[in-house]
Amino acid sequence: MASITLNKLVKRYGNGKTVNQVIHSVSAQIDDGEFVVVVGPSGCGKSTLLRMVAGLEEITGGEISIGNRVVNTLEPSERDIAMVFQNYALYPHMNVFDNMAYGLKIAKVPLVEIQARVDKAAKILELGEYMQRKPRELSGGQRQRVAMGRAIVRQPQAFLFDEPLSNLDAKLRAHTRLEIQKLHRELGITSLFVTHDQVEAMTLAQRMMVMNAGVMEQFGTPEEVYSRPATTFVASFIGSPPMNLLKNAPDARPGTIVGIRPEHLDITATGWALRVDALEMLGFERLVYGRWLHGAGNELVIVRSDETQPVPGLDTIIHVTPRADRLHTFDAATGKRL
Amino acid sequence: MEKRVRFKSSWLPWVLIAPQMAIVLVFFFWPAGQALYQSVLTQDPFGGSTEFVGAENFQRLFADETYLASFKTTAVFSLLVAVCGLGISLLLAVMANRVMLGSGIYKTLLIWPYAVAPVVAGVLWLFMFASPMGVIAFWLRAVGIEWNHLLNSNHAMTLIVVAAVWKQISYNFLFFLAGLQSIPKSLIEAAAIDGASPWRRFWTIVFPLLSPTAFFLLVINVVYAFFDTFGIVDATTQGGPGKDTSILVYKVYYDGFKALDMGGSAAQSVVLMAIVVTLTVIQFRFVEKKVQY
Ligand SMILES: Nc1ncnc2c1ncn2[C@@H]1O[C@H](COP(=O)(O)OP(=O)(O)OP(=O)(O)O)[C@@H](O)[C@H]1O
Numbered sequence: 072m073a074s075i076t077l078n079k080l081v082k083r084y085g086n087g088k089t090v091n092q093v094i095h096s097v098s099a100q101i102d103d104g105e106f107v108v109v110v111g112p113s114g115c116g117k118s119t120l121l122r123m124v125a126g127l128e129e130i131t132g133g134e135i136s137i138g139n140r141v142v143n144t145l146e147p148s149e150r151d152i153a154m155v156f157q158n159y160a161l162y163p164h165m166n167v168f169d170n171m172a173y174g175l176k177i178a179k180v181p182l183v184e185i186q187a188r189v190d191k192a193a194k195i196l197e198l199g200e201y202m203q204r205k206p207r208e209l210s211g212g213q214r215q216r217v218a219m220g221r222a223i224v225r226q227p228q229a230f231l232f233d234e235p236l237s238n239l240d241a242k243l244r245a246h247t248r249l250e251i252q253k254l255h256r257e258l259g260i261t262s263l264f265v266t267h268d269q270v271e272a273m274t275l276a277q278r279m280m281v282m283n284a285g286v287m288e289q290f291g292t293p294e295e296v297y298s299r300p301a302t303t304f305v306a307s308f309i310g311s312p313p314m315n316l317l318k319n320a321p322d323a324r325p326g327t328i329v330g331i332r333p334e335h336l337d338i339t340a341t342g343w344a345l346r347v348d349a350l351e352m353l354g355f356e357r358l359v360y361g362r363w364l365h366g367a368g369n370e371l372v373i374v375r376s377d378e379t380q381p382v383p384g385l386d387t388i389i390h391v392t393p394r395a396d397r398l399h400t401f402d403a404a405t406g407k408r409l
Numbered sequence: 410m411e412k413r414v415r416f417k418s419s420w421l422p423w424v425l426i427a428p429q430m431a432i433v434l435v436f437f438f439w440p441a442g443q444a445l446y447q448s449v450l451t452q453d454p455f456g457g458s459t460e461f462v463g464a465e466n467f468q469r470l471f472a473d474e475t476y477l478a479s480f481k482t483t484a485v486f487s488l489l490v491a492v493c494g495l496g497i498s499l500l501l502a503v504m505a506n507r508v509m510l511g512s513g514i515y516k517t518l519l520i521w522p523y524a525v526a527p528v529v530a531g532v533l534w535l536f537m538f539a540s541p542m543g544v545i546a547f548w549l550r551a552v553g554i555e556w557n558h559l560l561n562s563n564h565a566m567t568l569i570v571v572a573a574v575w576k577q578i579s580y581n582f583l584f585f586l587a588g589l590q591s592i593p594k595s596l597i598e599a600a601a602i603d604g605a606s607p608w609r610r611f612w613t614i615v616f617p618l619l620s621p622t623a624f625f626l627l628v629i630n631v632v633y634a635f636f637d638t639f640g641i642v643d644a645t646t647q648g649g650p651g652k653d654t655s656i657l658v659y660k661v662y663y664d665g666f667k668a669l670d671m672g673g674s675a676a677q678s679v680v681l682m683a684i685v686v687t688l689t690v691i692q693f694r695f696v697e698k699k700v701q702y
Pocket residue numbers: 084085091093111112113114115116117118119120267
């Protein structure tokens with residue numbers, strides 16, 4: 072097992088006139104045995120980052136170390152990592168056993184040990200009865216498990232996952248999420264997990280790396296990212312419904328943005344005055360969409376309340392009070408937390 | 410969901426396939442029937458009289474040593490064409506699949522030979538190999554090989570194999586390239602992470618996934634070598650020296666139109682027809698079952 076260090080990592084595609092920089096100087100230290108999730112919207116460079124660690128993508132600038140080795144110029148096979156692809160990338164002409172054993176055969180592991188390691192992985196992943204099947208004879212969830220098995224048997228320094236759950240249905244995804252958590256607890260192998268799904272990120276991560284347009288906006292525990300977002304992007308990306316980012320809050324200083332999560336606004340007798348614009352009833356919770364009374368443009372304020380509260384009528388006026396310790400302030404120009 | 414179109418009237422489908430059926434009837438079933446009919450007759454060389462002889466033409470054929478020799482020649486020729494043709498075009502396709510820059514030009518250039526008629530391909534290579542002025546014959550002499558396909562049967566066989574392979578490479582290349590491009594890149598990447606060298610990746614991942622394509626092309630190339638190479642042989646060696654490049658399809662022509670043995674020639678056509686049918690059946694059976702992953 073090993074730590075992974077990214078040092079001022081840069082990736083550019085193209086050359087000459089059409090340079091496209093997709094990773095902007097990302098630095099991070101992933102500790103030995105840690106489970107880190109990289110999360111961000113589509114196209115922000117998550118896969119590119121992961122593929123650079125795997126050695127499938129050339130590194131334009133900066134340095135990647137696995138363990139204490141700089142791996143910039145090493146081939147994927149020399150980096151001692153295993154990767155689970157989004158489409159699983161199972162070898163279609165080999166059965167489940169051969170798929171898992173392929174890497175071990177190449178590494179010239181003795182047959183007895185190959186058999187033992189594959190059997191063990193198959194047991195953990197409950198694949199025992201499918202060992203002789205070809206990938207096309209398996210369901211999506213089973214294929215996903217074979218892909219995991221292929222990574223496990225190698226006993227690598229680190230696991231890399233590129234959205235391994237995105238082809239599963241919602242129920243199976245929730246189940247597999249728990250499985251991955253359990254697996255990580257048992258094996259304790261350093262893992263880098265890419266997803267665009269914030270629920271996956273929040274539930275799996277020991278620490279999460281929030282990316283936007285090739286920039287690492289924040290790197291911290293899910294708790295930190297939720298309670299102290301470093302930028303307005305993180306504030307709006309993590310949390311559903313997203314944090315209110317208000318330019319026209321009554322007590323806001325000029326040049327700043329006030330952030331408050333919908334669940335941290337309470338409907339009270341006095342406070343910020345809003346006209347109710349729309350209502351969404353979601354059973355256990357309800358979302359109230361309001362607009363400022365004080366003429367300030369069209370800024371929308373979302374308030375989350377629960378079934379114990381009375382339902383405000385449309386177009387009525389309500390008052391809300393933010394919980395003081397849950398207020399965030401951001402610089403309006405840079406978007407950075409103040 | 411119902412994918413097939415359903416016709417209300419019963420005659421419309423027949424009308425729609427009629428042109429196709431007419432062509433198949435006129436250009437396949439009628440000549441095939443003629444050949445079958447002719448193969449049980451014997452005709453005097455001047456076309457004066459015909460006589461029903463039953464299976465005698467076939468008996469005569471399989472007792473004829475030159476016919477059996479022609480079988481061997483054809484086997485050698487088609488094996489060489491198929492193996493060389495598939496090997497070279499696979500190599501070219503693997504290289505083309507890697508090239509990014511100028512790949513369009515490269516592919517276009519490789520496809521041209523397919524547009525050349527067999528006779529022209531034959532003549533082209535004949536010129537290049539012609540002693541003493543042909544380019545290749547000239548080079549060969551420079552390295553000490555006295556090229557003469559009119560006397561040396563190995564040289565003659567090489568010449569028709571080269572011409573036949575050259576013409577067929579484009580076709581094979583296109584299929585191999587399409588096959589290569591349909592292999593997901595992530596499979597190769599997964600194998601790279603698993604520690605497989607490029608050589609090993611090719612033989613354990615890429616090649617097995619190409620095997621249905623390769624098998625299809627093998628049959629196509631054998632059929633091509635059997636039948637479509639008549640023009641090449643006729644333009645270059647005319648079956649010579651002796652009968653050493655007289656492949657089956659050339660012998661059909663020679664015996665029928667030069668030796669005027671219509672019955673024997675027709676019997677040979679029937680045998681060829683049987684071979685094609687067999688190959689096609691094998692092709693369909695195999696492609697659907699065995700060579701799949
Ligand atoms: N080969 C390439 N050449 C040029 N640009 C590329 C190339 N590959 C990726 N990009 C660009 O790099 C950026 C990041 O791509 P990447 O695949 O890392 O995104 P992602 O965060 O994984 O998105 P998704 O969630 O959709 O998978 C994108 O804007 C993409 O257009």
